[in-house]
Amino acid sequence: MQLPEPIAELVDALAAMPGVVAVVLGGSRAAGPADAASDWDLGVYYRGALDTAALAARGTVHPPGSWGRIMNGGAWLLIPGGRTPSPPPDSLCSSIPGMKVDVLLRDLDVVDHWSARAIEGYFEVDCLLGYVAGIPTYSLMAERAIARLLRGSLPPVGGFPERLVEPALARWRFSSPFSLEQARTRAVRGDRIGMLGHAARAVLEQAHAVVCERRIWVLNEKRLVDTAGLADVQALFAAAPVDLVAWVGTVERALQRAAGSAVSRD
Numbered sequence: 001m002q003l004p005e006p007i008a009e010l011v012d013a014l015a016a017m018p019g020v021v022a023v024v025l026g027g028s029r030a031a032g033p034a035d036a037a038s039d040w041d042l043g044v045y046y047r048g049a050l051d052t053a054a055l056a057a058r059g060t061v062h063p064p065g066s067w068g069r070i071m072n073g074g075a076w077l078l079i080p081g082g083r084t085p086s087p088p089p090d091s092l093c094s095s096i097p098g099m100k101v102d103v104l105l106r107d108l109d110v111v112d113h114w115s116a117r118a119i120e121g122y123f124e125v126d127c128l129l130g131y132v133a134g135i136p137t138y139s140l141m142a143e144r145a146i147a148r149l150l151r152g153s154l155p156p157v158g159g160f161p162e163r164l165v166e167p168a169l170a171r172w173r174f175s176s177p178f179s180l181e182q183a184r185t186r187a188v189r190g191d192r193i194g195m196l197g198h199a200a201r202a203v204l205e206q207a208h209a210v211v212c213e214r215r216i217w218v219l220n221e222k223r224l225v226d227t228a229g230l231a232d233v234q235a236l237f238a239a240a241p242v243d244l245v246a247w248v249g250t251v252e253r254a255l256q257r258a259a260g261s262a263v264s265r266d
Contacts, residue, residue: 003150004099006079006080006099007040007042007079007099007101010042010058010077010079010101011023011042011150011151012151013054013055013058014042014044014054014055014103014151015150015151015152016054017044017046017050017051017052017053017054017055018049018050018051019046019047019048019049019050019051020044020045020046020050020152021045021046021047021108021152021153021154022044022045022149022150022151022152022153022154023042023043023044023045023150023151023152024042024043024045024147024148024149024150024154025040025041025042025043025147025148025150026041026042026043026104026143026146026147026148026219027039027040027041027102027219028041029041030146030147030148031146031219039100039101039102040099040100040101040102041101041102041104042101042102042103042104042150043104043106043143043147044074044103044104044105044106045106045108045111045152045154046105046106046107046108047107047108047109050064050105052105055075055103056075058075058077058079059075059076059077059078060075060076061073061074061075062074062075064105064107067128067129068126068128069110069126070110070114070126070128070135070137070139070140071104071128071135072104072105072106072107072110073105074102074103074104074105075102075103076100076101076102076103077100077101077102077103078098078099078100078101079098079099079101080098080099106140106143110140111140111141111143111144114137114138114140114141115138115140115141115144115157117137118137118138118141118161118164119141119161119163119164120161120163121161121163121164121166121167122164122167123136123137123138123164123167123168123171124136124137125137125171130220131220131221132197132200132201132204132221133175133201133204133205133208133221135220136168136208138161138164138168139218139219139220141157141161141217142217142218142219143219144157145157145158145159145217146217146219159215160212160215160216160217164212165212165213165215168208168209168212169209169212169213172205172206172208172209172212173206173209175201175202175205176202176203176205176206176209176255177202179198179199179201179202179205180198180199180202180248180251180252180255182194182198183195183196183197183198183199183202183248183251184245184248184249186198186244187244187245187247187248188244188245190244192244195244195247195248196237199237199248199251200237202251202255203225203230203233203251203255204221204224204225206228206230206255206258206259207224207225207227207228207230208224208228210228210229210230210258211224211227211228229258230255230258232254232258233251233254233255233258236250236251236254
């Protein structure tokens, strides 16, 4: 895999940190829908104590545990980007003068635990900054499944666990109507912000149900709605509704139609 020289140098430095087991490429550059301006997501898997001095020399480090048990910690970096003339079609090189790099720390003991639980059909959902519907613990397994190994070694990860499908469907299918009812309650009170917040959460929860039923790994909520085939629902949020209660009903019917279409396709 060809990496821009500054990224390759950073990857080598991360891999050399005491405690590191592997460094991977994640995010859109690993999953596929990336362009030259996309951020670089580098996952650092470690066990036990982690010496982040090499990372701290490049920017502010949020130590393990500071971002919660799932996201763990990491750093946001902006590093100089070298130009690679005429990169090959499969090259991951970028031509932009500065590269945004997200370094994400992952405790392998935690990853192994929640991956094993996912295989058993169990998961939890954590509240996390940047997420509307929360982050499911099986996201750690999704990261492993999609990531591209750069340094070190990690055992392979299989597909979406079959025993996880039904529990995940039950969880998300319960949550989506519940959130819609909360949106309706806020609409009756004229609470536009609360209504929109709960309605958006309901859409994302149904999207989670759809991708779980289709055994599709997703890393976060950024493309979740489109991946689930609910892009048409986006338009309902574009115009400010006058009749708040009626608008929630419109969203509800749109989700019901989408769910019915998915069943008919199956």
